[in-house]
Amino acid sequence: MTQPTFYVLTALAGGPRHGYGIVGEVSDLSQDRVRLKIGTLYGVLNRLVDDGLVELDREEVQQGRLRRYYRLTEAGSQSLAEVAARQAADAKVAVDRLRAWRPANEFGASR
């Protein structure tokens, strides 16, 4: 799962959102590290809808424009949970190792 896909699913896990709402939410969640362009977002959304991980929630008219809201499906939530669990396990391995790690010069100094 790519980083934009992960963040789009995470953004929708907070509730249904329209396209630009997802862009803003992803930016907030990633502390501005991931800034989705519209072309990238809709490529991801198209794939997620095709895969059944995201679906249309509702349509609203705002300032004369149709605005679509998207929501996570059950399969989407499950897929995100699996990826998050895997990433958490990977992170734990690294954190455990880092706790035990001492810089090389520290070893040298102790000898």
Next chain:
Amino acid sequence: MSRLEDRYRRVLRFPPASYREAWEEDMVGAFLASVQTDDPEADDYLADYGRPGWAEVASVLALAVRLRLGLDGGSRRSVAWGAAVRLVALLGLLAGAVLGVVDVGIHSWLTGRIPGLAAPDWVVLGPTTFWLTMVHLGGLVWVVAYVALLRGHWQVARALAVLGLASEVVAMVTTWGPPSLARWLYLLFGAILVLALGAYQGQHEPPPRIRPWLLALPLGATATASLQLLGSSTEALWAFLDPAGLYSTAVLGAAAGYLVARRLGRVDGASAWPHALAILAGGVLALRLLTALDYLRSIGPEQAPIMVTVGLAQACALLAIGLPLTAITRRALRQLRTEEPRGATMHST
């Protein structure tokens, strides 16, 4: 509709119509929301004079390419285009690898660097410079790129292809004087090859079988080196064997082989081969015509007639073989379109 919206909608013409039908209005709404500020005056100014930024345009172009090559699934036609582009990229790397091996082999022989094989006494070489040696060795990058691609490392293959392309640019700048039209086209093809390798990120068909493709490298190198050695003794034959001539011969041979195999019922009708060969025939045809034009401008009146005549003859042959391949491809793509299930991708709840 504001001018800004109109400009963004023009960019959105790149993705396929079926995609636009499902997503265009939503994308336009999201884009316009993304450029809005808290200042109504600035918004009015942007609506008239604003343009979608380069990064925004690039994201839509990348999306269009991914959709048209079926990299995220999509229509069966797009998937077929993706398979053909991947095959073109593989064949392009094979061609680069073959020429790289032959170039290094012949250069090593001519400079007496092959143990047990004396350099020919009928060849007088100019001084070997550092850059010239680097250019010859640079050709081997294509071999490594080709093997990397066969082993499934398309990103490595693409990085090496960029390096190979850079070596071509160095060669162009340091050794061959003012670049000809054909050299620019070679570079353009190299750049297209680098982009085409990106199509491997969405491979749907089984990966290429390694053994026959690996075998194609020494076979192709042996055949090419033999042809070049034969051609060096006969001027009429040499006219067929400049790089564009070699590419033409290879594409004509492969295309003829495919058409015969198809006639005998030995190939799968849904194969990407006719599509890939049609693309290659078109590219090599352009190359062949440009090299003929270069010969007209740059070589002496004694050699020009034969070089140009052979170039034009090969161009005609490429056109003649490219037409049936294009017809087969169009028919196959039309067939896929009729088999495509109809309906929008978005489902309302």
